[in-house]
Amino acid sequence: MYFIQPTRDIPYLEQVIAALPSVQMIRIEDLDLYDPTIIAIADVRDYLTHQWTLPTIVLALEDEGAALAQAWEQGALAGWMWSKPPANPQQALIKIDAQYKRNQDSRDLPSAAELQKKLLPNPIELTNYKVETFFQPSAYLSGDWYDYWKISDKEVLFYLADVSGHGVTSSLLTSWMAAFHGRSKTPRELIKKLNGMLVQENIEKHITMLTGILNLETHQLRWSSAGHYPPAILFEPNKEPKVLTTSSFPLGLTEDLEVEEFECTLNRHARFIICSDGALEPFDGGLNEQLGQLVHHLQNQSFQAPEHVADDIAILSFRRMN
Known part of the structure; x- marks a missing residue:
């Protein structure tokens, strides 16, 4: 930490400096040369006169209560x-x-949230x-994530993932997934790659994921799930919605993760939708009741998340247009 040398005579200066042997004495005229994030200790009069930006603890004489209040x-x-x-x-220091530092972390969260959103995939023409x-997100940062990318002129690979827990660690894993998937070529390859890294690094988090590959010409869709809930939902005109239930373990729990692959064909005007479990939060009842209400609202295109949600929400949908 810095101790800014007072510009006026202070009778107690030597006594205070002796009690703080680890601080570095610097001069006001040299402030621009020092790290602006390190805390400084300074005389209250100098602080009010020069109004520097360093985080500062001020020292005042006994009759300078008004100056102390102004400094605060x-x-x-x-x-x-x-x-x-x-x-x-x-x-005390x-x-x-x-x-x-805790307060600085909190101030950084809005900027971190904007940065995280910029990592989401750009709109894509298919x-x-x-x-x-x-x-x-339920707060600033989200542990839910989706991504998609073309692996050829006629195929697109996609996933939606939900990291356990909340906070910075969960959100960092979403960024890690965005950087690490390496443009995998199949759902099975993506799940195996991410699971292997999670197990190897012994990160105390697990990730549920639903990932698939869509052929834009044949309209064949193959997908796999790693413990993800709610399941994918298929909507087709004049038909009852299909809840495409699967059963498997999340990523990060075991090296021997068995990955099943499922197939369906998207007929004209069909919609294939995957959601994180936060999409269930706006609805009352148990999981089955919540899922039923979610399906109803998605079918009628009336899903609307409340302004403040208890859990992160992510939804990814592929709609066949002809």
């Missing part, structure tokens, strides 16, 4: 008295520094098909 209004981290610093100033998506 301008963003000072804490205020001490020159004549009566904390009994253990080193320990550690606590203030830890709180400052012959005969329209891709529809929905993405709503």
Whole structure:
């Protein structure tokens, strides 16, 4: 930490410096040379006069309560008295520094959320098909993710994944998936690759995933699930919705992950939709009741997430247009 040399005479200066042997003494005129994220300790008068941006603990004389209050209004981290610093100033500095870093992390979350959204795939033009998506984190960052990419002129590979838990670790895994899948060529290859890395690195998270490959010419769709719920849903005109139930383990639990592959054909105006389990949250009842209500709203294109959701929501849909 820095100690900014006061520009006025302070009778208690030597006493305070002696109690803080680990701080680095610097001059006001050299402030631009130092790391602006490291906490500084300074005289309150200098802080109010120069208004630098370093996070600062200010020191005031006993009759300078008004100056101390003004410094707090301008963003000072804490205020001490020159004549009566904390009994253990080193320990007090550690606590203030830890709180400052936590606050900085919180301030960074909106920027991190914008960055995460930029990692989502760009809209894609597909012959005969329209891709529809929905993405709503429960807080700033999401543990739900989807991606898609062409593997040839006539085939597109896609997945939707849900990382266990919430927070920064879960959201980092979504970014890791986006970078690591390596443009896999089949659903089975993608699941095996991601599962192997999770098990190898012993990350204490598991991931459910539904991934598939769509042939844009034959309209054949092959998909696999790794413990994902809710299951994929197939909507076709004038037919009852089909819930494409599967059973398997999530990624990250075992090396010996068995991956089944399923097939269906998307007829004209059919919709193949996959969702994260957060899409069930707006509805009441048990899982079966929630799934039934979700299917009803998706079929009628009336799904609407509440403004504040308890869980992340991601939805990915492929709609055949002719």
